[in-house]
Amino acid sequence: MMQRLCTRKYVHGTVSASIDLKPPPYALDALEPHMSKETLEYHWGKHHRGYVNNLNKQIEGTELDGKSLGDIILASYNKGDVLPTFNNAAQVWNHEFFWESMKPGGGGKPSGELLELINRDFGSFESLIKEFTLAATTQFGSGWAWLVYNDRKLEVVKSSNAINPLVLESHHAYYLDFKART
Numbered sequence: 001m002m003q004r005l006c007t008r009k010y011v012h013g014t015v016s017a018s019i020d021l022k023p024p025p026y027a028l029d030a031l032e033p034h035m036s037k038e039t040l041e042y043h044w045g046k047h048h049r050g051y052v053n054n055l056n057k058q059i060e061g062t063e064l065d066g067k068s069l070g071d072i073i074l075a076s077y078n079k080g081d082v083l084p085t086f087n088n089a090a091q092v093w094n095h096e097f098f099w100e101s102m103k104p105g106g107g108g109k110p111s112g113e114l115l116e117l118i119n120r121d122f123g124s125f126e127s128l129i130k131e132f133t134l135a136a137t138t139q140f141g142s143g144w145a146w147l148v149y150n151d152r153k154l155e156v157v158k159s160s161n162a163i164n165p166l167v168l169e170s171h172h173a174y175y176l177d178f179k180a181r182t
């Protein structure tokens with residue numbers, strides 16, 4: 001008799017496939033007063049959770065079920081002809097990255113090699129902040145601003161909706177943490 005391994009997890013009565021809702025690496029009130037507990041409860045607890053739940057519903061029983069988040073993003077980006085799972089998958093990744101890019105008492109000017117690269121590629125930390133802020137505030141509609149290390153050079157790029165550097169042409173999987181100021 002064959003025994004079936006059950007790998008499904010049951011969260012609040014709904015079936016969860018392979019992608020988990022990753023909690024921020026700090027308490028939900030740890031970013032106060034810059035970001036309130038209510039914001040984290042809503043943005044992580046409802047918004048980010050919604051992307052995870054919807055993605056799991058979409059991939060259940062399909063060939064994407066059981067694949068890593070990165071693989072799901074690349075497969076569903078489908079070279080720009082995006083499949084319905086792409087938005088949820090990429091937004092899960094983007095939000096995880098966003099939470100992990102912040103920490104209590106974080107922000108400010110970096111040091112060491114990162115600062116050297118910033119000075120080399122942007123002229124100064126202040127210029128980077130200017131360029132990053134401009135990218136974030138001039139993105140039409142919803143989207144993201146990113147600091148990427150591409151072809152041995154730091155660059156600021158912006159993307160619309162769920163698009164992220166994993167699928168931006170010629171961008172490699174090297175990212176640097178950056179605390180967005182709001």
Ligand SMILES: [Fe+2]
Pocket residue numbers: 043047095
């Ligand atoms: Fe969001």
